[in-house]
Amino acid sequence: MIIYKTETVEEEIFDKFICDRCKKEVFGVMELQEAYTIRIIGGYASVFGDGCKVACDLCQQCLKELISDFCIYNADEKEENYDT
Numbered sequence: 465m466i467i468y469k470t471e472t473v474e475e476e477i478f479d480k481f482i483c484d485r486c487k488k489e490v491f492g493v494m495e496l497q498e499a500y501t502i503r504i505i506g507g508y509a510s511v512f513g514d515g516c517k518v519a520c521d522l523c524q525q526c527l528k529e530l531i532s533d534f535c536i537y538n539a540d541e542k543e544e545n546y547d548t
């Protein structure tokens with residue numbers, strides 16, 4: 465016989481997205497879809513350090529300000545496959 469019981473479990477759930485650069489809270493489904501989360505672990509030759517955990521959350525405005533000078537983007541080429 466298996467007997468079940470009920471217990472309350474605490475878990476972390478999404479509450480807010482706050483940009484690490486401008487500190488603004490990102491509101492709304494459409495804006496949240498365009499917010500960016502970076503999670504990497506530095507490798508042996510990493511500028512951050514071997515095994516260093518790097519975490520950064522950015523709103524789309526800050527991402528554009530940071531990389532638009534050198535990134536490649538073209539609004540006319542939608543749905544481009546970057547895997548090939």
Ligand SMILES: [Zn+2]
Binds near residue numbers: 486487
């Ligand atoms: Zn921002």
